Each structure stands twice: as C-alpha cells, then as structure tokens.
Amino acid sequence: MKHTFAVLVENSPGVLSKVAGLFSRRGFNIESLVVSETEDSSTSRMTIVVEGDNRVLEQVGKQLNKQVDVIKVNDITNEETVERQLCLIRVSADQSTRQEVLQITEVFRCRVVDIGRKSLIVEATGDEAKMQAIIRSLWPFGIMELVRTGKVAMVRGERNKGK
C-alpha cells in the first residue's frame, strides 16, 4: 500500500542525501520524493510517497525520526489532504487532431503552454487519479515526452501548531 509522509527537516547540507540513503540501505521503496524550503527558511518539507506493508511503513517513520536533521514525521495518508502533482506533456497534435486534443485539455482544465506545428505542450496539475486520467486520454494521440513532479500535500483545515 502507498503511504504519504510529510517530513519536516532542517534545511542543512546533506539532508536530502541522508534521507535518500536511508531509504535505499533499509530497502524501502520510494515512489516519489519532493523537497523544498518551507515558510521558515531554516527548514525544508519533504513529501515522500512510499510503497510497503504496515511493518515497512512503521520502520520508515521510526528510522526517519532517528535522523538528527529530521524534526517531525507525519504519516498523512489517512488525513484529509490537498495533494497536487504537476505534469508537462508534449502531445502530438496536427491539423486533424489539434481540436480534439484541445477539448480534452479543457475538460481537465489543463493549460496549453506551447504550440508547435505538430505538437502541443500541456501543463496539468492535480492529484494522482487526475494525472492518470489525463495521460490515458492523451495517450491515443501520441505522447512524445512527459515529465512529472512528485506529489506535494498539505493537510486540510486549521493548522494545529501544538500537535
């Protein structure tokens, strides 16, 4: 099963390699990992999606917690969250198919960010399910290139600082 960990870490050199190294040497599978500075420039937030059974996930949390640079680990899988990924897709679209492709991008509320004679670049944001739906819909036209970010996530509702 896939789990999402929100990990607050010190914004110090080497912290990414320490966390990534921890995953590889303990045999944990990273599905995706996104890291960036937070509102406080001395900390970074990692959003890590991990695949594994309950035993593995418990170990992931505990081993992360042991790292000196890790301040807080939250498994937010079962919390109500807003999740987003961003995806850029270069899709083949000539005179005959362009209209149809544009319609699909509209349905998914994607943006077309570049247009060539034979292709378009589509920018899509959303959660995992939406990404898959877009990719599936554009697939028949010929996806020439695709890049995706990992998932970033935030828990809904008021932020409870003491928790």
Next chain:
Amino acid sequence: MKNGAQYIIDFLLKKEVEMVFGYPGGQILNFYEYLGKSPLKHVLVRHEQGGAHAACGYARATGKPGVCLATSGPGATNLVTGIADAYLDSIPLLAITGQVNLNDIGKDSFQEADITGIVTPVTKHSYLLESLDTLPEILDEAWQVATGGRPGPVLIDVPKNLFLAEGEIADSRQTLHTRKVKKADRTEELMPKITEALSKAKQPLILTGGGVVTAGACDLLIKLAEETGIPVVNTLMGKSAFPADHPLALGMVGMHGVAAANLALSNCDLLLCLGTRLSDRVTGNRRQFLEKACIIHVDVDAAELQKNVDANYCLQLDARLFLQRILDEGHFKKNGDIAQWHQQIDRWQQEHPLPTDFSGLIKPQEVILEAARQAGSKAIVVTDVGQHQMFVAQYYPISRCRNFLTSGGLGAMGFGLPAAMGAAFGRPGEDVLLFVGDGGFQMTLQELATIREHNLPVKVIILNNSTLGMIHQWQDVVFKKHYVASNLPPLPDFVKLAAAYDIPAVIAATREELSQAMEFVLKTEGPVIADFRVDKEEMVLPFILPGGKPEDMLGRWQGETHLRSFSRK
C-alpha cells in the same frame, strides 16, 4: 581569540576526555600542533583502524565516550571499520578527521575523501564543518548525539584552514537537536499491563542485551530477577549484564547459545526483552520467533521496537528507567508455578551441559576454562571474532558489568587487540585478557608496538588452530567439508614475533603445558603473548543454522559422535 584547533581541544578537555587515539597526517597537522601544547593525552596508534577500535574498547570498558583522530583521505577511510563496529554495538564514539581546505573540497585534491558521505550509513550523524561560527554548536550537538539515547558514533570533518582560522567564537546557542518533537510516553499506560503479564506467566524468561550494560542497569536487573525468580538469558552483547555465577543465569542464547538457554527461550510463555534489538543471531527465523509466547520489548530506540519481531507490548524506555519503574511498581511473589519451570530448566542444564571433559589435542574451551580458573571472573575479557569468541561467550564466567568486550553486531575481525589496548588505557591497574584467533590477530597486530610503548597489561591469548576456525566449521557442516581459503599456514612464529616487539611470550602445545603457560601469562607484568596450539576440528556447538529455531540446534546430543538437530530424535 582561539582558533578552531584550540576550541576543539578545550571542548574535549571540558568534557573530561582523558585521551584521544590518533594518527597524524597532512590535513590534521595543524590540530596536532596545538594538541602537543595542551594537557590532553594523545595515544599514537599504529594504524587508524586501531585508533577507532581502541577508542571503542576504551568506551566499552569505561562507559565514557571514546575519541579518535585521523587525517583526511586514507586516514579517515581507515577509521570506517571501527566506526561501523561502534554503530552496530551502540558505542559512544567521537571521530574527528582532518579535511582538505574548504576551497579545495570537491576538486579531488590530494588525500581528499568525502568521509561524511562515506560514514553516513554507519554513524548516528556526521558533520562537515563549514565555518568557525558553527563549531560550538556542532561540537555540543555531536557530543549529545554520540552519548544520548542509544549511543553511537559521530564524525566531525574539519577542513585544514578551519583548524587555523581564528575568531571570537560565541558559546553554543540552542542546538538543532532540541527542535525534535517529543513522542508521547506510553510508560504509564503500559506499565500495569507489563507487571500483570509478568506475574501471571508460568514460564517467564528475561532476555538481556547490551542496552542493560549501556544503561548501567546491571544491579537493577539482578534485583528484578531475584524478586521475581525469573531466570535470565543473555545475547552476546548482554553477556556482562548479569553475573554468570548467579543461580538464575542460564547463559547465552542464539546461534551458538548454550542448550539450556536456547531451550528455555523456545519454551517460555513470556519473554521480557531488555535493551536488545533481537538480531537474527538471536531469533533465527524472525517471523516464527516465539509465536505463542507473550513478548515484552523494552528498548531506548523506538526504531528497534517491532523491527525484527512482533512484540505484544513495546515500550521505548531506557533499561535503567524501566527496571527502576517496574521494581517500584511490582509486588511480585514467587508462585509455585515458577518452581516447576525452574525444575524443567534444571533438568535441561543437567542433561545438556557444555562439555568440560576433553582429550586428544588441546581444545580451545580448555584454554578458556584454565584462564578463568586462574584469573577469576573479575578480569576484563576481550575477544576478537570467530570460533574463539563464541567459546569465550559460552565458557568464560563474567561477573561484572563492562567486563566482556566483543565486536557483536559487526563481527569485525581485528577488533580484539586494539580494543583490549583501549580497555587497558581506560581501566589502568586491571589486567586485560584478550582471546584472539591466529587469523584475527594478524589483522591488527601492529598495535603491539603501541602496547609495548605504554607497557599495557594486555594478555594476548592466541587460540591458534592454524585455520579460520568459523569458516572451517561452516565449510565442514554447510559446504560438506569443501575447505576453501580457510587454511592459514604459513603462520608467523608468534614467539619470535613477540620478541621482535620485545614482548615476553610462551607457547603451549600439550595439555601438560597448559596450566603452566597460563600461569606465565598471568604472572608476567605488562604485555605478554601466549600461543596455544588448539584442535582445529573442534566445533562451536550448539549450532543453529541461519533461519533455524532454537530447538533445531545442531549438537552432539546424549554422547553421540555425529551432529544431530535437537528436535529430531
């Protein structure tokens, strides 16, 4: 105004570090310049690996953190085995390495190695010092990390120019470490349940690991065992946690555990695990470990709970705090049910004792028993790694905490001699008995020079079977007598080798010579080397093959001459 080197030295002195084990080199020479002018004692080892192991031996014998020094590149990489050993055995170790100038990092400069990267998987944390301003915080935090919670190694890499950089260095501010969010404490919730389970159990057993030694909780463990009447088994690392001559002591469990201890383990209905990570050497098949018994697991490191074994109750707590708490809480009474359990264990002990009657060539066990007979149970005993290590763990009765030093988790051959040296430095006036194989001794014997220089009372007892004993045993049992690369001859003449280092030596090849040779070892002042020629065909038994269960242990049961699984009649 202080420079980086002076600041580090003052910090170590402030922390009451007695000595550092090190080896100089280009990038750390500036540090040595100031070290030489300070009251801090420096021990010049003959190889950086020896320095790391010696610092670990010192830490294991005293409970205080060990400190080792090395230069950049090869000096630093030579520390790695010792650092990994400290990591797996939870030994507080501070390693300080020199690094090329800050500006030269990343240019593949002469003697440059990314040591903080290299040691990341085997340290609790590692630091590359990037400015003088952060030095106080880094030192403070490194010390806290190395000694706090579950202890372990920490490395600080200091670029050459920062040893010399001068500045007004402010005192340490709040360290990064303290920003961590505390987890909820489950002690209050779990304690009544644990006490109840303990008093209800009919066949309870305590398994002690090295965590009890680290926590300095040996006295409380004895108290708990005596109040409850619960027998105690130990892991390899927990060997000195409970006195071997105590009536409730059953000895070591696991792959080479003694039979009665392993049988008690597989038949108990409750196992209280204190300060142990329940390694594969203890559990065998971790999925099937004690499926029917109630397992209570107490460890200071939350990540060890539910890692290898599913326990019924898990409590993240230092062993001393736990024992104090349960002794305050519990009103234990020894009930009649436990008496039956004791009788059962007595029977196992009588039916399957460790062999003590030997004939033919000298057996390694005899040498260990003779050493114990003459030196007593209060000596500091150090081992290297291999067959002799297991024989010592089985046979040598240790009665005091921190008197058994061994490379448990990493199993690093070559650990013995430098670790014994560190122990001798840490506990002056006490003899240190080192049991070492002819293989492991040859890995780090350069430290004989350091031992000679300081006239340390390290008694090197070589159990010389002219083979890599444990490899020989495995190739015998598992690989059907196909011996590959396990024969060591030509061996050096260890007596002549001793003479080259100006160390007295003795050799014993027959049973008649054994006791006299041991007398020479123990009566000679300072270092001594003894070459005991022992039978290479002697196996460490019982032997649980990897993934096996305690009752599957191989042995020569009921006087049989062939190996048989205990459970197969």
